[in-house]
Amino acid sequence: MTHYAMVIDLNTCVGCNACMAACAMENQTPVWDKNKWRTYVHDKEIGLGSDVQRRFFPRLCNHCDNPPCMTVCPTGATRKKANGIVFVDQDLCMGCGACAMACPYHARVPVTRRDMREGREFYGSDYRRTSPSMDKCSFCDHLVEQGRKPACVETCVGYSRMFGDLDDPNDPVAQMVASGAARALMPHIGTRPNVYYIDDIRWRG
Amino acid sequence: MDVNMTYATQEMWTWWLAIYLYFGGLGAATLAVTFLTDMYLKPNRALVIWGAGAGVVLLALGSLMLFGHLLDKTAVLTVLNPMAMLNQSSAWIAWGTQFIIWMMVWGVLYALPYVRETEFPHRVPGIRDLIDKPFVIGTSKLVQRFHRSVGWLAVINGVGVAVYTGLLLQSFPAVALWHNPAVPLLFTVSAFSTAMAFLLVLMYTLLHDQADEHVRVLYERIDLVLIAAELVILFSLYQYLKNGSESAVRSLELLWNDYGWLIGFIGFGLILPFLLELKGVMRGWGSRVPILTAAVLVLAGGYLLRHYFMYAGVYAYPW
């Protein structure tokens, strides 16, 4: 089986936001609204006093193995593929927002009819969205099906984002996760995320 | 992980969802209490017509609040299908939608024989034509035969709606304020307390039947117990939040530093009506004004509870 996951190395993320731009163009997200990114890079100051560091923190849907967004979805629009990718069927979604309330990672954004009107103007005739719905990262499953990597991974200048198959023991991503160097966010909530973070400078030498 | 946490309150479900939860619980509990009163305390045509009418309207208005905010209104058809409960059995909105729809059906059916017996609807042109249709007459006779069964279906369904409003909030794991068993309990008790208050308002204003005195007294007593139960649940919730995760502590700070919650809801929405009703139950009041005041305060408090609960839900994000 295939079980997709992403590892993000916080030590090499330079905060260039190329991943945000690549994702937006690949997935035709509502770039006119600054709150509607599928992936977002937070710019943080970490630490106290003289020990303050600047850190960039990219986030996106974690494609949880136990996704609360899916269990609360009344229409069945949020589903999970056998390869671990959690997706939203935009035709089924009624946009109640329950999934956004359930997601502990702030990974979902609403795409409204107004966004669709803007989208047709901005992206032109090949705009693909057909109905309003909640929206989130899909690990670019349309690219993954073609054997490619998600747009954010392909574009990442610091090689900070890595994408791979947890079920393949030879995959570097699987090895990083198995080694314990890459860790998931907020494991206590029980969502079992598939996006992992490396925040230890020494790990990659 | 070596990052700072940030704390954020959601902006997705705000006052309009508070109204949905409020009207849903209040409407369903009003129907359930009305029918129980009619079945076991005193058959009461006027109370059923007003209680059922108001209950159905409250449920419809509450549902409209949710419907109005859907991104894609046509996709709502999925949850109008009863199979949604089985297909999406873990999703409380799927259950809640069905509960609310069926609650309105039982409400209308239970009241139908009473409506047909009443003179006024026969004088209103549109309604007269409707209730005199052979199909409606047949349905009314059938309901009369199985009045208790319909009543109990409504009562069970009503409890379902009231519990659902809290279960829905409980299903969001990242917010400690909502994700705990006190919430369905609190919302259910509050729904029935506000229903008592609503029916007391009806009985003290529109339905002045002296013979209903014992029903009113019973409602006051039950409401007193429910308010006391609400205070106990709130106290245990306070203890849970006080010693809980950061998200819980932040919610607690938001709630207990807000006069709307502290003075508005707990002071005027619970403690003051409790004292007014306690005096009424122990020694009685010379006029209906104090109990009417208590009932109106309980009703306002019921909304404030849901309003502040929605706004004080704090998420903790590791970035």
Ligand code: SF4
């Ligand atoms: S990160 Fe949020 S949206 Fe993504 S699968 Fe997990 S719960 Fe669902």
Ligand code: SF4
């Ligand atoms: S907004 Fe759409 S995907 Fe999210 S819970 Fe509602 S129906 Fe499901």
